[in-house]
Every structure is written in structure tokens, then in C-alpha cells.
Amino acid sequence: xxxxxxxxxxxxxxxxxxxxxxxxxxxxxxxxxxxxxxxxxxxxxxxxxxxxxxxxxxxxxxxxxxxxxxxxxxxxxxxxxxxxxxxxxxxxxxxxxxxxxxxxxxxxxxxxxxxxxxxxxxxxxxxxxxxxxxxxxxxxxxxxxxxxxxxxxxxxxxxxxxxxxxxxxxxxxxxxxxxxxxxxxxxxxxxxxxxxxxxxxxxxxxxxxxxxxxxxxxxxxxxxxxxxxxxxxxxxxxxxxxxxxxxxxxxxxxxxxxxxxxxxxxxxxxxxxxxxxxxxxxxxxxxxxxxxxxxxxxxxxxxxxxx
Amino acid sequence: xxxxxxxxxxxxxxxxxxxxxxxxxxxxxxxxxxxxxxxxxxxxxxxxxxxxxxxxxxxxxxxxxxxxxxxxxxxxxxxxxxxxxxxxxxxxxxxxxxxxxxxxxxxxxxxxxxxxxxxxxxxxxxxxxxxxxxxxxxxxxxxxxxxxxxxxxxxxxxxxxxxxxxxxxxxxxxxxxxxxxxxxxxxxxxxxxxxxxxxxxxxxxxxxxxxxxxxxxxxxxxxxxxxxxxxxxxxxxxxxxxxxxxxxxxxxxxxxxxxxxxxxxxxxxxxxxxxxxxxxxxxxxxxxxxxxxxxxxxxxxxxxxxxxxxxxxxxxxxxxxxxxxxxxxxxxxxxxxxxxxxxxxxxxxxxxxxxxxxxxxxxxx
Numbered sequence: 001x002x003x004x005x006x007x008x009x010x011x012x013x014x015x016x017x018x019x020x021x022x023x024x025x026x027x028x029x030x031x032x033x034x035x036x037x038x039x040x041x042x043x044x045x046x047x048x049x050x051x052x053x054x055x056x057x058x059x060x061x062x063x064x065x066x067x068x069x070x071x072x073x074x075x076x077x078x079x080x081x082x083x084x085x086x087x088x089x090x091x092x093x094x095x096x097x098x099x100x101x102x103x104x105x106x107x108x109x110x111x112x113x114x115x116x117x118x119x120x121x122x123x124x125x126x127x128x129x130x131x132x133x134x135x136x137x138x139x140x141x142x143x144x145x146x147x148x149x150x151x152x153x154x155x156x157x158x159x160x161x162x163x164x165x166x167x168x169x170x171x172x173x174x175x176x177x178x179x180x181x182x183x184x185x186x187x188x189x190x191x192x193x194x195x196x197x198x199x200x201x202x203x204x205x206x207x208x209x210x211x212x213x214x215x216x217x218x219x220x221x222x223x224x225x226x227x228x229x230x231x232x233x234x235x236x237x238x239x240x241x242x243x244x245x246x247x248x249x250x251x252x253x254x255x256x257x258x259x260x261x262x263x264x265x266x267x268x269x270x271x272x273x274x275x276x277x278x279x280x281x282x283x284x285x286x287x288x289x290x291x292x293x294x295x296x297x298x299x300x301x302x303x304x305x306x307x
Numbered sequence: 308x309x310x311x312x313x314x315x316x317x318x319x320x321x322x323x324x325x326x327x328x329x330x331x332x333x334x335x336x337x338x339x340x341x342x343x344x345x346x347x348x349x350x351x352x353x354x355x356x357x358x359x360x361x362x363x364x365x366x367x368x369x370x371x372x373x374x375x376x377x378x379x380x381x382x383x384x385x386x387x388x389x390x391x392x393x394x395x396x397x398x399x400x401x402x403x404x405x406x407x408x409x410x411x412x413x414x415x416x417x418x419x420x421x422x423x424x425x426x427x428x429x430x431x432x433x434x435x436x437x438x439x440x441x442x443x444x445x446x447x448x449x450x451x452x453x454x455x456x457x458x459x460x461x462x463x464x465x466x467x468x469x470x471x472x473x474x475x476x477x478x479x480x481x482x483x484x485x486x487x488x489x490x491x492x493x494x495x496x497x498x499x500x501x502x503x504x505x506x507x508x509x510x511x512x513x514x515x516x517x518x519x520x521x522x523x524x525x526x527x528x529x530x531x532x533x534x535x536x537x538x539x540x541x542x543x544x545x546x547x548x549x550x551x552x553x554x555x556x557x558x559x560x561x562x563x564x565x566x567x568x569x570x571x572x573x574x575x576x577x578x579x580x581x582x583x584x585x586x587x588x589x590x591x592x593x594x595x596x597x598x599x600x601x602x603x604x605x606x607x608x609x610x611x612x613x614x615x616x617x618x619x620x621x622x623x624x625x626x627x628x629x630x631x632x633x634x635x636x637x638x639x640x641x642x643x644x645x646x647x648x649x650x651x652x653x654x655x656x657x658x659x660x661x662x663x664x665x666x667x668x669x670x671x672x
Contacts, residue, residue, distance in 0.1 A: 037457065041642075077646065080650075081646065081649050081650060085649060085650045085652075085653040086653060087649035087650065087652065087653070088649070090396055090457070091600060091645070091649055092646075092649050094398065094596060094645065095597075095642060095645035095646045095648075095649055096642070096646065097642075098593065098597070098638065098641055098642040098645060099639065099642025099643065099645075099646060100642070101638060101642070102635055102636075102637075102638030102639035102640075102641065102642050103639055103642075105633075105634075105635035105638065106633055106635045106636065106638075106639055109633050109634075109635065220465075221461070221462070221465045224458060224461050224462070227458060228455075228458045228462075231455065231458075265473050265476075265477070267469040267470070267472050267473035267476075268469070268473070270469050271465070271466050271469045271470075274462040274463075274465045274466050274469075275462075275466065277458065277462050278448070278454070278458075278459055278462050278463070281448075281454045281455065281458055281459065282448050282452045282454045285452055285453040285454045285455070286452040286453065286454075288453060291453070304317075
């Protein structure tokens with residue numbers, strides 16, 4: 001019983017890491033007033049490219065860089081559509097997402113079923129010796145720690161820097177921001193690229209570290225869960241991280257219960273994160289005041305530069 | 308914003324020429340990109356083009372295949388377009404299709420020796436209602452709790468897939484099927500009649516799609532309800548002022564979309580598949596989103612866009628064999644179509660003009 005609990009809680013951090021990276025990226029994009037629904041496609045494409053590059057080069061680092069680059073490239077296509085051609089953001093996100101999914105399976109067919117080695121877990125000296133907690137919190141791979149650091153960095157950037165303030169102003173009202181001398185299109189472009197890079201890391205981690213075995217459709221809706229997590233965290237980095245770890249734990253709960261011999265059909269367990277997404281989304285969205293206080297006011301609206 | 312001495316200005320009215328040119332330009336750009344991509348991968352562009360766009364039209368069997376693939380695409384896209392016009396984003400038609408198929412399959416699975424003429428109409432009604440109910444969950448959560456219908460419909464799709472797997476490994480599994488996750492074959496009474504000659508698989512679903520298309524055209528062009536629906540989505544404040552409710556727009560959009568997707572699900576199991584199995588559709592629910600946009604969210608446009616998309620599916624299958632083009636190629640093509648469509652749609656609402664050199668003249672524009 002205790003072992004199963006430790007397994008779930010320790011594994012939750014790794015399982016949550018792709019969700020966390022993707023959600024933090026999407027959080028910054030949404031804070032700038034842009035809704036990018038192509039997270040699933042960006043993750044899928046970068047998962048394939050990171051896997052391919054890691055397989056060839058033998059280096060996870062190179063794989064992560066390639067994954068981030070491909071996420072950024074795809075997000076640039078989205079940025080050109082919504083910022084340059086002023087396309088509807090929902091439709092543009094779907095378009096780029098479908099393109100990413102297609103390219104992912106196109107590239108992935110050559111290494112279907114191939115496997116990679118994961119990366120080693122780092123046991124932090126002394127802290128990892130603490131009973132129970134040591135295994136859960138302080139024996140993780142480096143990317144998990146980077147994810148925790150990234151949460152702090154994003155929060156610091158958004159709420160403690162001038163650039164973060166500029167980004168938030170643009171997300172609330174791009175016209176006012178422009179009148180104040182800010183550059184909404186440029187800032188949104190950078191925010192979208194950042195979202196692409198983060199989705200790229202998320203995809204790379206999912207395919208080369210978390211489950212280092214390539215199969216088509218390996219992202220399986222996690223990009224969409226990341227989008228939902230931003231609402232779950234009411235656009236706050238810390239709450240988004242808590243949400244991601246909660247989802248990580250829930251995804252593993254099924255495995256743990258099966259290991260304990262509790263006879264619940266596997267499909268019900270697979271459904272849990274999806275059901276939880278809906279339940280949480282309903283609970284958060286129903287509180288309209290809270291959503292309005294935290295959601296960027298200009299989210300999803302096209303901005304036309306008054307030249 | 309000006310670029311190389313040109314600037315784009317909003318048009319006072321959308322240009323009808325651009326509106327017609329956009330889908331055609333989109334298709335040409337997507338085909339060119341595709342050909343360049345596959346030439347880079349080492350395929351012969353001539354063979355690819357022939358397999359994709361000529362061979363599907365070259366025999367009555369292939370034509371029948373185009374029709375039975377076009378009909379779910381058109382059917383779903385007609386339903387989705389009604390919602391998209393009202394800015395209600397039902398992205399989960401795939402799940403509604405699956406639930407519609409599951410519920411409709413209960414009749415032929417549990418009465419597998421029935422010859423009743425009522426079975427098929429029963430399946431059609433049950434399928435449409437089930438798809439409607441599945442989409443209705445999202446409508447309820449959006450209308451009452453403001454939960455994003457985009458995320459809810461997508462999550463419901465993932466759940467629908469799991470429900471299907473569960474039923475096929477347990478309650479609905481064919482007991483004498485060597486443990487394969489599939490149901491018993493449906494009796495003839497549970498299958499759509501086919502037409503077009505021996506071996507051609509075109510069936511009743513094609514007729515149903517035609518009827519729905521005409522129905523949608525009448526609904527969109529002649530009815531006040533459709534107008535209210537559109538206003539409710541595009542300008543919810545104005546709509547509220549005029550007494551049209553946004554709630555109604557949400558409910559109507561999702562219920563119609565769900566019914567259409569459920570009906571398409573019945574078309575799959577009562578058509579080419581003939582039983583319940585883990586894979587019911589090659590992503591029709593997602594492809595239909597592209598069909599809806601490519602068709603300009605208009606019933607007639609959607610009809611032709613659906614035929615074109617079906618051509619891509621059938622052509623993709625042929626190119627898989629003849630040119631070694633991977634099975635995922637149609638999905639890439641779909642993505643390209645929508646990307647190019649959204650980019651070129653810019654020119655429906657904007658005109659491009661040469662910028663006057665002197666900066667002071669800009670005020671005159």
C-alpha cells in the first residue's frame with residue numbers, strides 16, 4: 001500500500017512535467033491575449049523530431065533542442081496566421097494543430113516501435129535520504145527540477161519584470177498598450193514563440209524521457225489537457241503547476257490500483273484525467289467573477305495595428 | 308502595416324470574387340506544397356498527382372468509395388457549420404460519431420437474427436439522438452457553467468473512444484469471435500442498401516447526406532432561426548438586446564452538430580464496416596472541421612468541399628500503394644488546406660494597395 005502510494009506520488013512529478021511545460025507556455029501566450037489551440041499538434045511534432053534526433057545523436061540534450069526548435073517553427077506558422085493574416089485564433093490553432101499531428105505521424109512512421117534509453121534520476125544528496133519524502137521529491141530527473149524552476153521563472157517574469165507587465169497590458173487591451181508606445185504584434189509574436197518552445201520541451205520530454213518508445217498518437221490529448229490546465233490555474237503559474245501535478249497523480253492512480261489488484265477496467269482509469277479535466281473546468285468556469293478577474297480581457301480577439 | 312510598399316486595408320464589403328477564389332487558391336497552394344514535399348521524400352510527383360486526383364475518379368468502384376467517404380464528411384460539416392457560424396466550437400464530432408454508432412449498434416447486435424424493416428430506421432433515430440445527447444453534455448456545461456465547449460467536446464471524444472474499447476472487450480464482444488475486440492456482424496436488416504452496381508459500396512448514406520444538405524440550405528437561407536443563431540454568436544450583446552438568446556445558440560448548435568455526427572456514425576457501422584469495431588472513422592470528425600471552413604460555412608460550398616476531401620482520402624489510399632505515400636499524408640494535406648485557407652481568407656476582407664510614398668497622405672485612406 002505504502003509502496004503504491006510512493007510510486008504514484010513520485011511518478012506524478014515526471015508524468016506531470018510535459019503538462020507543466022506546455023501549460024506554462026500556453027499561459028504566457030494567453031496572458032498576451034492570444035489563444036493558441038495548437039499545443040497538441042506542437043507537442044506531437046516536437047515529440048517525433050526530438051525522438052528522431054535523440055535516436056540519431058544519442059544525446060537527449062540535442063533532442064530537446066531539436067524539439068524546442070520544431071515547436072517554435074510550428075508556432076511561428078500560427079503567429080503568421082493570427083498576427084499577419086488576422087485569422088480567427090480558434091480556427092488557426094486547429095489548423096496548425098492538425099498540421100502538426102499529420103507531420104508527426106508522417107515523420108514517426110520510420111521509427112515506429114523504436115526505443116530509447118531514458119535519463120538517470122538525480123538523487124539530491126542528504127535530502128533524498130529522508131524517508132518517503134526523499135523518494136518522492138528529491139529523486140527525480142533533471143527536467144522535473146527544471147520544470148519547477150520554470151514555474152518560478154514564469155511567475156517572476158510576469159509579475160516582477162517590466163517586460164512581463166508590458167505583456168499583461170497587451171493581453172488586457174492591445175489598443176491602449178499601442179497608444180502607450182508598446183508593440184502588441186511584436187510582443188505577441190515572441191509570446192507565441194515561447195509557447196512553441198515550451199510545447200517543444202513538453203513533447204521532447206514525453207517521447208524521449210517519460211515513455212522513450214515511439215508510437216503514433218503518443219501525446220494522446222495531453223496538449224489539450226495543458227490548455228485546460230491554464231483555466232484550471234486561473235492564469236496563475238503556481239496554480240497551473242499544482243494542477244499539473246494533480247493530473248500527473250490521477251493518471252498514475254489507475255496503474256497503482258491495478259498493481260494492487262483492484263479490478264477496475266483499464267479503460268475507466270484511462271478516462272480519469274479526461275473526466276477530471278471536465279469536472280475541474282466546470283468548477284472553475286462556473287465562478288464567473290474569478291474567471292473575469294484573472295483571464296486576460298483581450299483573450300482570443302484579433303488585434304489590428306493602427307499603423 | 309505596409310510591406311514592400313504595399314498595404315492591406317479593410318474592405319467595406321467582402322469581395323465575392325475573393326470569396327470564390329479563396330478555396331481554389333487554397334487547394335492549388337496545398338497541392339503544390341504537397342507535391343514539393345513528396346518529391347523531396349523521393350516520390351514521383353506525376354504518380355502522386357495521378358493517384359490522388361485522377362485515379363479515384365477512374366472506376367465506378369473508386370467513385371463509390373469517394374461518395375461513401377464524402378457523405379459522413381459533408382453530413383458532419385453541415386452540422387458543425389451551423390455552430391461555427393454562431394461561434395460555437397464543437398470540436399468533438401468524432402466522439403459524437405462514436406457514441407452514435409455504439410448506441411445504434413445495440414439493435415443489430417442484440418437482435419442479430421431479426422429481419423425487421425424497422426431496424427434501420429430505428430438505428431438512424433437512435434444514432435442521431437445518441438450523438439445529440441453526447442454533444443448535449445457540452446451544451447449543458449457551456450450554457451449553465453460557462454465551461455469551454457472546445458475542451459469539453461474534445462475530452463468527451465477521448466472518453467467516447469475508451470467507452471468503445473471497454474464495450475468491445477466486454478459486453479458487446481462477439482462471443483465466438485476468437486477474442487477479437489469486435490461485435491457480431493450485423494444482419495442485412497441492419498445494413499444500408501447499396502447502389503451503383505456489383506461490388507460498388509455507395510449506399511443509402513449518400514442519399515441521406517443529399518437530403519440533409521438541401522435541408523441545411525433551406526434552413527440557412529430561408530429561416531429566421533438560423534439568423535438568430537448567427538447573430539447570437541457573432542454579437543451576443545446585440546442579440547440579447549433583440550431578444551435572441553446566446554444560450555439557445557449554444558444548445559441548438561451543439562444538438563444539431565451532435566445529431567449529424569451521430570447519423571454519420573450510423574452510416575459507418577451500417578455501411579462499409581457492418582459491425583462495431585475499435586476504429587470506426589479515419590478522423591472524419593476532425594476532417595469535417597476543415598470541410599466546413601473550406602466550404603465557406605455554406606451548405607453548397609460544404610457539399611463540394613466534402614467531395615474534394617473524400618477525393619483526398621481515397622487518393623491517399625491509392626497513393627499508399629502506387630507511390631508509397633505514407634498513410635498520414637491526407638492529414639498533412641488537411642492541415643495545409645486549413646492553414647492556406649485562413650491565410651488567403653485575409654484577402655476576402657482586405658484589399659491590397661500600393662502605399663503612397665509621402666507619409667502625410669496616409670490620413671486620406
